[in-house]
Amino acid sequence: xxxxxxxxxxxxxxxxxxxxxxxxxxxxxxxxxxxxxxxxxxxxxxxxxxxxxxxxxxxxxxxxxxx
Amino acid sequence: xxxxxxxxxxxxxxxxxxxxxxxxxxxxxxxxxxxxxxxxxxxxxxxxxxxxxxxxxxxxxxxxxxxxxxxxxxxxxxxxxxxxxxxxxxxxxxxxxxxxxxxxxxxxxxxxxxxxxxxxxxxxxxxxxxxxxxxxxxxxxxxxxxxxxxxxxxxxxxxxxxxxxxxxxxxxxxxxxxxxxxxxxxxxxxxxxxxxxxxxxxxxxxxxxxxxxxxxxxxxxxxxxxxxxxxxxxxxxxxxxxxxxxxxxxxxxxxxxxxxxxxxxxxxxxxxxxxxxxxxxxxxxxxxxxxxxxxxxxxxxxxxxxxxxxxxxxxxxxxxxxxxxxxxxxxxxxxxxxxxxxxxxxxxxxxxxxxxxxxxxxxxxxxxxxxxxxxxxxxxxxxxxxxxxxxxxxxxxxxxxxxxxxxxxxxxxxxxxxxxxxxxxxxxxxxxxxxxxxxxxxxxxxxxxxxxxxxxxxxxxxxxxxxxxxxxxxxxxx
Numbered sequence: 001x002x003x004x005x006x007x008x009x010x011x012x013x014x015x016x017x018x019x020x021x022x023x024x025x026x027x028x029x030x031x032x033x034x035x036x037x038x039x040x041x042x043x044x045x046x047x048x049x050x051x052x053x054x055x056x057x058x059x060x061x062x063x064x065x066x067x
Numbered sequence: 068x069x070x071x072x073x074x075x076x077x078x079x080x081x082x083x084x085x086x087x088x089x090x091x092x093x094x095x096x097x098x099x100x101x102x103x104x105x106x107x108x109x110x111x112x113x114x115x116x117x118x119x120x121x122x123x124x125x126x127x128x129x130x131x132x133x134x135x136x137x138x139x140x141x142x143x144x145x146x147x148x149x150x151x152x153x154x155x156x157x158x159x160x161x162x163x164x165x166x167x168x169x170x171x172x173x174x175x176x177x178x179x180x181x182x183x184x185x186x187x188x189x190x191x192x193x194x195x196x197x198x199x200x201x202x203x204x205x206x207x208x209x210x211x212x213x214x215x216x217x218x219x220x221x222x223x224x225x226x227x228x229x230x231x232x233x234x235x236x237x238x239x240x241x242x243x244x245x246x247x248x249x250x251x252x253x254x255x256x257x258x259x260x261x262x263x264x265x266x267x268x269x270x271x272x273x274x275x276x277x278x279x280x281x282x283x284x285x286x287x288x289x290x291x292x293x294x295x296x297x298x299x300x301x302x303x304x305x306x307x308x309x310x311x312x313x314x315x316x317x318x319x320x321x322x323x324x325x326x327x328x329x330x331x332x333x334x335x336x337x338x339x340x341x342x343x344x345x346x347x348x349x350x351x352x353x354x355x356x357x358x359x360x361x362x363x364x365x366x367x368x369x370x371x372x373x374x375x376x377x378x379x380x381x382x383x384x385x386x387x388x389x390x391x392x393x394x395x396x397x398x399x400x401x402x403x404x405x406x407x408x409x410x411x412x413x414x415x416x417x418x419x420x421x422x423x424x425x426x427x428x429x430x431x432x433x434x435x436x437x438x439x440x441x442x443x444x445x446x447x448x449x450x451x452x453x454x455x456x457x458x459x460x461x462x463x464x465x466x467x468x469x470x471x472x473x474x475x476x477x478x479x480x481x482x483x484x485x486x487x488x489x490x491x492x493x494x495x496x497x498x499x500x501x502x503x504x505x506x507x508x509x510x511x512x513x514x515x516x517x518x519x520x521x522x523x524x525x526x527x528x529x530x531x532x533x534x535x536x537x538x539x540x541x542x543x544x545x
Binding site for chain 2: 006015019020030052055
């Protein structure tokens, strides 16, 4: 979605691609929440994370921090 | 009766061990209390007959000299997303309303091994995805301190049960504050251990990155006793750690005088209701009086942590529920469905960016904690809101109840640190306020010692809510 704002039409296309049945009125209601989240996540790109691996290997990171 | 149901595990176990108190008497007394307080809607399922049988077994074993330890004969309840063999586990949902697990969760195995008596399954926010426990399928759970108020959530039934004397212990789960929020709003203790300290095998997931299992109790010592029983590696849960488990109860006697405690400043202070602020300041004075050295500190990038945590929980929960969201959307409550649908519109790169931010914050949070025995902050910036209330006033503006309640707790899940909420007095309308201590990774012992020192210097954990009216509605509240 980012950068830029998503539209209801964008959400409709994603819903169709992923097989989710959802009324347009529901998408219109979700849109501001999603656009706020997309904007927040876009800003995260400014943090110094380029060289980092995602931290979804909890066992490894937890044991390393305990050493 | 009231006195017995409000005794701590530490007190009860001493009497059970010597034979001065029968586990059968204790369980019968607690079951009668559960029945008396049905209007609180703290339980989805009560396993009275099984509890009586387990209590009789405990009594026989103890009489034979086979005392297993401080949980032997103690009534314990479980949030109803923790699997129990042969007992339905609904996750507070219509979708799993009739599900009966074929095996116990790892924590249930450990409680049974410790001789605990399983009372039943506590109410929760649907699939643990919310903080009100205003459940559209099973009705709202009520706060014992104000029956028109939420108990918090998602482990709201656990908080209400422990506060009302429906057993001294409940196990809950905490993905974005779901142990600590109900503990704070119900005036009890809630402990979220370090990520990986307690097995999650057999616990229905909300977010693999953020889920933790831990106890709600009425004292810090009891939390230590329960953690002792459930902590440790589980070869069948790859997220558990290989670390040895220290003697948490013995650690409570460690002196904390002279230790450094970081007081979370910045955003933590800026948005807090006046009644919570007043209790928080009083708590800081007590901590100073205990000889702790308080210093203002700043949690790294709290706004970014909240945003990244939101992306992770939405994406992972939506992954868990993807099939049902497609096939059975009408079987979800509206708030849960809204959140699950939002997660379906996140991209893989957005999710991975959030996980990279987590990698960054893990290091920064560890660095922040290193010189401190603990950090301290309020658990929630407001007291319990009314059942059905959507917005709450905070710092001069209206914010969503969910956002307000998770504001000071969710980012701790994101970095996997242990944290505990303890009672910290009472605010508006006589409703409890919670104080949150945050510890170093895998150092629950020090965290518990600091929390215990504070608790023992205050009277709040000895206060009891009034008995609830007997004619409370258990019907849905929108």
